[in-house]
Amino acid sequence: MAAMHPRTIVHIDLDCFYAQVEMVADPKLKDKPLGIQQKNIIVTCNYPARARGVHKLMYINKVPKVCPDLIIRDGSNLKRYREASEKILDHLRGWTPEVERLGMDEFFLDVTHMVADEQEKMEKKLDFVGHVYRGETLTLIETQTRNESHVPSCTAKVHHCRCGCYQRLMTGSHIAQRIRTSLYQTLGYTASAGISVGKMIAKLSGELKKPNQQTTMLPAYIDGFLAPLRVRKIPGCGYSTSKKLASLGIETVTQLRNLSKQKLIKAVGAQIGGRLHDLAFGLDTSHVVATVREKQMSEEDSFKSCTAIDDVALRILSILRPLLERVRMRFQKHGDLPSTLRLTIRDRLSHQKTEQSKINTSGGAYFTTRTSRQTTIPLGFFHPENKKQEGYCVDHLMKLFFKMIPRKNQRFHLTLINVAVARFQAFGGAGKLGKQHGIDSFFIQSPTKTAPSSEDNIPTTRMAHLEHVKHTTDATRISQTARKRKFKTPPSFFRPRPPVQCTSGERAPQPERRQPAEQPVEPEPVTAEEIDALYITAARVTP
DNA sequence: ATGGGTCCT
DNA sequence: AGGACCC
Numbered sequence: 001m002a003a004m005h006p007r008t009i010v011h012i013d014l015d016c017f018y019a020q021v022e023m024v025a026d027p028k029l030k031d032k033p034l035g036i037q038q039k040n041i042i043v044t045c046n047y048p049a050r051a052r053g054v055h056k057l058m059y060i061n062k063v064p065k066v067c068p069d070l071i072i073r074d075g076s077n078l079k080r081y082r083e084a085s086e087k088i089l090d091h092l093r094g095w096t097p098e099v100e101r102l103g104m105d106e107f108f109l110d111v112t113h114m115v116a117d118e119q120e121k122m123e124k125k126l127d128f129v130g131h132v133y134r135g136e137t138l139t140l141i142e143t144q145t146r147n148e149s150h151v152p153s154c155t156a157k158v159h160h161c162r163c164g165c166y167q168r169l170m171t172g173s174h175i176a177q178r179i180r181t182s183l184y185q186t187l188g189y190t191a192s193a194g195i196s197v198g199k200m201i202a203k204l205s206g207e208l209k210k211p212n213q214q215t216t217m218l219p220a221y222i223d224g225f226l227a228p229l230r231v232r233k234i235p236g237c238g239y240s241t242s243k244k245l246a247s248l249g250i251e252t253v254t255q256l257r258n259l260s261k262q263k264l265i266k267a268v269g270a271q272i273g274g275r276l277h278d279l280a281f282g283l284d285t286s287h288v289v290a291t292v293r294e295k296q297m298s299e300e301d302s303f304k305s306c307t308a309i310d311d312v313a314l315r316i317l318s319i320l321r322p323l324l325e326r327v328r329m330r331f332q333k334h335g336d337l338p339s340t341l342r343l344t345i346r347d348r349l350s351h352q353k354t355e356q357s358k359i360n361t362s363g364g365a366y367f368t369t370r371t372s373r374q375t376t377i378p379l380g381f382f383h384p385e386n387k388k389q390e391g392y393c394v395d396h397l398m399k400l401f402f403k404m405i406p407r408k409n410q411r412f413h414l415t416l417i418n419v420a421v422a423r424f425q426a427f428g429g430a431g432k433l434g435k436q437h438g439i440d441s442f443f444i445q446s447p448t449k450t451a452p453s454s455e456d457n458i459p460t461t462r463m464a465h466l467e468h469v470k471h472t473t474d475a476t477r478i479s480q481t482a483r484k485r486k487f488k489t490p491p492s493f494f495r496p497r498p499p500v501q502c503t504s505g506e507r508a509p510q511p512e513r514r515q516p517a518e519q520p521v522e523p524e525p526v527t528a529e530e531i532d533a534l535y536i537t538a539a540r541v542t543p
Numbered sequence: 544a545t546g547g548g549t550c551c552t
Numbered sequence: 553a554g555g556a557c558c559c
Contacts, residue, residue, distance in 0.1 A: 013559095017559090038544090038545045038546070039544080039545060039546095040544085040545095041544060041545060043544090043545055043546085057544060057545080059544085075545085075546090076545085076546080078546065078547070081547095082547090101548095102548090102549085102558060102559065103547080103548070103549095103558060103559030104547080104548085104559070105559070106558085106559065235557085235558075236556095236557070236558090237557090238556060238557050238558080239556085239557090240555080240556060240557085241556080241557085269551090269552085271550095271551065271552090272551090272556085272557090294548075295548090295549080296548075296549090297547095297548095298546085298547070298548080299546085299547085300545090300546060300547075301546090302544085302545070302546080369554080369555085370554080370555095371553080371554080372553065372554080373553080374553085418546090418547090
């Protein structure tokens with residue numbers, strides 16, 4: 001008979017990640033209370049700070065009362081955190097290629113093969129390392145401090161699963177320990193880890209003992225561990241789903257187990273419902289999907305108020321520049337470029353006191369809906385040698401903005417702007433030009449005179465000119481169609497993946513959605529005056 | 544809330 | 553394009 005719990009999954013969670021990156025970079029901070037600030041919030045803090053009563057997402061104005069000597073570092077530039085996360089990802093890949101990243105600071109590792117290799121070499125371990133969950137009444141026990149034989153008699157009956165997972169998890173606990181130790185010794189980072197037979201339970205296990213500790217969860221204890229948990233604790237059951245469940249009177253996993261799968265699916269949909277039902281019983285066959293590269297990149301800024309067009313242009317530009325820098329870095333490293341550009345905004349005036357703004361039970365905070373528009377851009381547009389990409393991008397993004405705020409005198413009150421690029425495709429060689437055509441043909445355009453449409457006034461101010469961009473489309477259409485042929489048949493980099501092997505009992509992989517055929521669009525030409533206007537604006541962004 | 548990301552509908 | 557989820 002096939003093993004009931006064939007896999008060994010390790011979940012690694014870096015301790016207070018942003019704060020740790022700062023402490024590794026500047027060891028003086030290590031034993032002092034440290035908080036990381038973004039806007040008016042301490043988004044995370046180290047453990048000395050937590051001991052003083054500082055916590056995540058604490059408003060900065062509360063800090064003086066609880067910890068007046070808190071050292072505060074600005075965390076609004078994520079660059080170093082991203083880089084640290086990449087280093088950690090690479091390090092973990094040195095142990096196994098099967099590493100999946102979640103956010104910047106969490107990683108799933110499927111160590112099934114590592115466990116098998118180790119067991120083949122007759123290197124069977126006689127005990128666990130780290131904590132092992134043994135139920136509520138027994139509490140967690142630090143295994144090194146116990147003085148017992150390798151199968152503790154008091155619990156022998158309960159955790160002796162005949163499928164062999166007991167030995168595999170024991171080996172897995174040692175692998176997790178080695179990984180954590182090497183992570184600390186090579187990069188200086190401490191992490192907490194959970195070890196079990198599935199992703200969800202490994203993740204939940206790791207949360208039991210933090211920081212810099214690890215916990216193994218044996219299958220025999222999974223049901224009992226999950227039973228009293230609030231459904232909201234289950235990964236995948238977020239704010240909205242837990243509210244829907246609460247309206248059915250369901251707040252705990254035990255209550256969830258007593259709801260039929262049919263009713264659950266009716267309440268929250270087939271995908272989430274089916275998965276939640278399984279997870280309630282600890283059944284989790286989801287795979288560790290090796291993380292490759294980001295599928296999109298975005299930069300955003302939130303603020304109290306942005307109500308003027310020129311302010312929009314200004315903020316877009318200041319967001320755009322670091323994003324373009326990231327696109328360049330990625331191109332140097334991987335030789336791919338994005339072909340989608342997206343603008344997302346949060347507009348208070350569009351969502352005022354409508355049903356779209358919900359009240360959060362905990363803080364009474366507002367969730368205002370974001371709206372977005374995106375456009376396809378020719379491959380090569382983001383090539384580092386396209387000197388006008390900044391100008392073209394602002395042009396495109398302002399057009400996208402006017403798609404969302406269409407009326408000329410429409411008032412708006414933005415509180416967030418996000419610019420994203422997506423749909424990366426290989427382009428030439430890393431950092432090299434597409435030699436066959438000459439890179440210039442992809443984006444260099446002769447200046448095109450724009451003619452204002454008849455009823456429009458010719459803009460007299462710089463910012464009116466920026467707004468004017470949205471009316472220039474017709475005048476440039478002829479030159480567009482003339483050049484369109486060049487982009488008619490872009491190389492397709494969406495090759496079908498080889499079929500994934502599916503062992504019996506495991507969930508079949510989701511069929512991949514077809515990408516619609518690409519029809520790249522020319523960037524709108526920008527006049528010399530518009531470029532000038534942009535650069536006057538740009539000069540104001542970085543004085 | 545922040546400033547990112549993912550996948551599903 | 554939006555919604556829900558994750559950190």
